Amino acid sequence: MRGIRRLIASALAGLGVTLGAVVGCASPDPVRIVLLVPDDDDQRWLRVDAPAFIDLVEATCDGCVVTVSDAGGDPAVQATQVAEAAAAGAGVLVIAAVDPAALTEAVADVGIPIISFSRRLPGVRHHVGTDPVVVGELQGEALVAADAERVLLVHGPASDPEAVQQRDAVREVLARAGVEIVGELEAGSPGQVSEWVASRWAERRVDAIHAADDVLAAAVIDALRAAGVRRLPVVTGAGAELDAVRRIVAGEQTMTVLPAAAAEAERAAELAVATLTRESAPVGQEVSGVDTHLFEPRAVTVGSLADTVLRSRFLGVAEICEGDVARRCTELGLR
Numbered sequence: 063m064r065g066i067r068r069l070i071a072s073a074l075a076g077l078g079v080t081l082g083a084v085v086g087c088a089s090p091d092p093v094r095i096v097l098l099v100p101d102d103d104d105q106r107w108l109r110v111d112a113p114a115f116i117d118l119v120e121a122t123c124d125g126c127v128v129t130v131s132d133a134g135g136d137p138a139v140q141a142t143q144v145a146e147a148a149a150a151g152a153g154v155l156v157i158a159a160v161d162p163a164a165l166t167e168a169v170a171d172v173g174i175p176i177i178s179f180s181r182r183l184p185g186v187r188h189h190v191g192t193d194p195v196v197v198g199e200l201q202g203e204a205l206v207a208a209d210a211e212r213v214l215l216v217h218g219p220a221s222d223p224e225a226v227q228q229r230d231a232v233r234e235v236l237a238r239a240g241v242e243i244v245g246e247l248e249a250g251s252p253g254q255v256s257e258w259v260a261s262r263w264a265e266r267r268v269d270a271i272h273a274a275d276d277v278l279a280a281a282v283i284d285a286l287r288a289a290g291v292r293r294l295p296v297v298t299g300a301g302a303e304l305d306a307v308r309r310i311v312a313g314e315q316t317m318t319v320l321p322a323a324a325a326e327a328e329r330a331a332e333l334a335v336a337t338l339t340r341e342s343a344p345v346g347q348e349v350s351g352v353d354t355h356l357f358e359p360r361a362v363t364v365g366s367l368a369d370t371v372l373r374s375r376f377l378g379v380a381e382i383c384e385g386d387v388a389r390r391c392t393e394l395g396l397r
Contacts (some may be wrong), residue, residue: 095119095128096147097336099177100160101135106303106323107158108132110376111179114324115156118331126335137164144168154337156330159183163221175337178194179330180321186352187337190330192321193356194224195313198231201272201298202359204317205232206239208296210270214262215246216255216282218274223350225274228300232272244268252281259285270296276306279315302362302371304381310364311387311394320370322357367396 097115099107108158112130119128129147133140137160145168147155155172158180159165169176169183176186183189205213215232218225231249236243245262249255259271259282271286273279279299286294299306300319329344333355336343346355362370371377383391391397 066354091336093126094124094151095126095154095156095338096143096152097128097130097158097330098140098143098147099130099158100140102132102256106366106376110323111158111327114327115331117389118328119221119335121340122332123335126338128255133160135160137161140230141165142166144172148172148174154334155253156334157183163219170300177330177333177337179326181222182352182354186335188330188346188355189349189355190324190326190333190355191224192319192359194228194356195231197300197319198228199235200319200359201274201300202232202235202239204298204361205270205272205296206235206241206365208270208316210241210296212242212244212266212268213270213272214259214268215243215269216259216278217246218278219250220248221250228274241332249274249278249281250278255281256285256288260289263291264287270298272298272304275299276301276303276315276318279306279309279318283309283314300359302376304377307362307367307371307377307382308387310362310367311382311396313390317361317363319359319374320362320395321359323376326355326357326373329357358389364394372396 071185097112099112102108116128119126131143131144140160141164144155144165152174154175154177156179159178162181162183166184176183177188177190178186180191182191200261213236216228220226244266247254247258255278263286271282273282276299277295282297283294294314296316298317299315302320303316306315306318310318333343344355346353360370372379379396383397
């Protein structure tokens with residue numbers, strides 16, 4: 063481990079105590095890399111991304127220290143973390159934003175290099191994430207494969223450029239297949255979904271609902287259940303969140319999309335180290351003036367769970383197959 067040490071660190075001053083990790087060699091003047099993640103609710107960030115990021119830094123930078131803090135899902139907390147990281151002398155910031163729009167001002171004049179991770183931020187040096195066009199294509203293809211004829215589309219916010227790319231990709235796949243779009247919502251939050259879905263479902267014959275991500279998919283399913291719908295339509299999602307995968311096992315959600323989380327985290331770490339050391343780094347595509355590295359995700363259905371979320375160790379059988387879905391997991395041969 064070349065003198066590497068690990069410890070659990072508290073978050074930056076004034077933010078309360080959150081889970082973090084610091085790694086690096088015992089250098090008297092370490093160079094600090096700060097990785098800010100949205101939350102630890104779905105276990106992805108502190109279980110998959112942060113360890114992959116840290117391991118790559120350990121292997122390539124003797125004098126680097128990595129601090130990882132989560133924002134608890136609060137954009138205001140994350141904005142404060144950005145400012146405090148800069149004030150504490152961070153050499154580079156890697157940010158997986160809770161809400162990119164809410165961080166625009168915080169990152170504008172921070173004065174240190176920033177790499178956006180997962181969700182694109184304006185004006186950064188590099189961006190690493192999942193290809194939103196491929197996400198939309200996979201979702202659209204799932205709707206077509208399910209023989210959907212009339213669909214509702216619940217998109218991410220129009221203020222998010224990647225949500226717009228994903229939206230357009232879904233529309234294009236459906237248009238080629240002749241699938242009718244009977245209603246669309248650009249949702250800034252799950253709270254906007256419930257009434258809209260319930261009313262459109264009651265007014266029109268619909269056999270599928272596209273949700274841009276797993277959080278919106280949960281809101282769609284909750285709205286349908288609250289409206290008394292017993293036989294759920296086809297419902298898409300993205301993110302491969304634990305609850306979504308459990309819904310797929312239970313037959314409530316049709317599919318989700320698995321990001322190449324570890325590979326994305328490793329690329330973000332490569333770019334962070336290269337930024338500090340001024341060494342050569344992988345070069346991506348230029349998108350709106352930003353060096354952009356996009357990774358292809360994979361579709362996840364009940365039939366591909368073993369080959370996707372399980373094989374990649376994104377999630378484990380024990381956590382998926384708890385509680386109400388335990389029997390169904392056994393039936394599927396997942397236990």
